Amino acid sequence: xxxxxxxxxxxxxxxxxxxxxxxxxxxxxxxxxxxxxxxxxxxxxxxxxxxxxxxxxxxxxxxxxxxxxxxxxxxxxxxxxxxxxxxxxxxxxxxxxxxxxxxxxxxxxxxx
Amino acid sequence: xxxxxxxxxxxxxxxxxxxxxxxxxxxxxxxxxxxxxxxxxxxxxxxxxxxxxxxxxxxxxxxxxxxxxxxxxxxxxxxxxxxxxxxxxxxxxxxxxxxxxxxxxxxxxxxxx
Numbered sequence: 293x294x295x296x297x298x299x300x301x302x303x304x305x306x307x308x309x310x311x312x313x314x315x316x317x318x319x320x321x322x323x324x325x326x327x328x329x330x331x332x333x334x335x336x337x338x339x340x341x342x343x344x345x346x347x348x349x350x351x352x353x354x355x356x357x358x359x360x361x362x363x364x365x366x367x368x369x370x371x372x373x374x375x376x377x378x379x380x381x382x383x384x385x386x387x388x389x390x391x392x393x394x395x396x397x398x399x400x401x402x403x404x
Numbered sequence: 405x406x407x408x409x410x411x412x413x414x415x416x417x418x419x420x421x422x423x424x425x426x427x428x429x430x431x432x433x434x435x436x437x438x439x440x441x442x443x444x445x446x447x448x449x450x451x452x453x454x455x456x457x458x459x460x461x462x463x464x465x466x467x468x469x470x471x472x473x474x475x476x477x478x479x480x481x482x483x484x485x486x487x488x489x490x491x492x493x494x495x496x497x498x499x500x501x502x503x504x505x506x507x508x509x510x511x512x513x514x515x516x517x
Contacts, residue, residue, distance in 0.1 A: 294446075324504050326504055326505065328508075333510065333511070334510050334511075335408070335494050335496070335507075335508025335509050335510050335511055336447075336494075336508045337507075337508065338505045338506070338507070341504065341505070381447065383447075383504075385504045391449060391461070392437075392449045392504075392506075394446070394447035394448075396444065396445045396446060397445055
């Protein structure tokens with residue numbers, strides 16, 4: 293029951309360039325989306341979120357875009373830094389069923 | 405000062421044993437969760453616990469039981485461990501069940517042999 297999908301398991305980007313991480317979802321009931329960042333041997337930490345009433349949310353170097361018609365969201369990191377190297381998960385809650393769906397993650401490597 | 409802590413970090417045990425994982429949060433949150441991350445890296449919610457109300461994901465076997473002695477703690481007890489229980493277990497907390505932003509512990513890697 294994979295309602296949130298991240299089809300790219302890994303991504304490598306040069307320092308200073310843009311990183312684009314993608315996420316697709318299948319459930320049209322989702323109305324809020326989050327991105328979490330995870331370093332090895334640590335738990336996920338919240339990065340940025342977006343409500344379905346918006347199509348863009350920006351926080352410093354991080355911007356999340358939401359395309360509801362395509363059921364697609366993306367996280368842009370500009371400029372990418374070596375410290376951004378981590379696994380990024382997109383996630384969506386479904387409160388009615390007490391569900392919180394995570395994608396399988398994309399491992400980002402920023403090359404100095 | 406760790407916000408959400410879990411002990412132990414690693415747990416190796418044999419099939420059939422009973423084990424517990426402890427979780428504590430010092431954020432003053434009123435809702436706590438347990439997640440399982442399997443070998444395919446899927447993070448799946450197992451339980452949420454809020455003001456003594458427990459919501460269980462229907463796919464979780466009843467060998468798993470959360471115990472909350474107080475608002476700051478949600479421990480996970482697992483009976484009759486099976487090989488398929490091997491995974492990383494994450495505890496998390498949030499302020500309110502409707503809050504989507506959860507704070508995660510560092511995880512406990514359980515290996516059942």
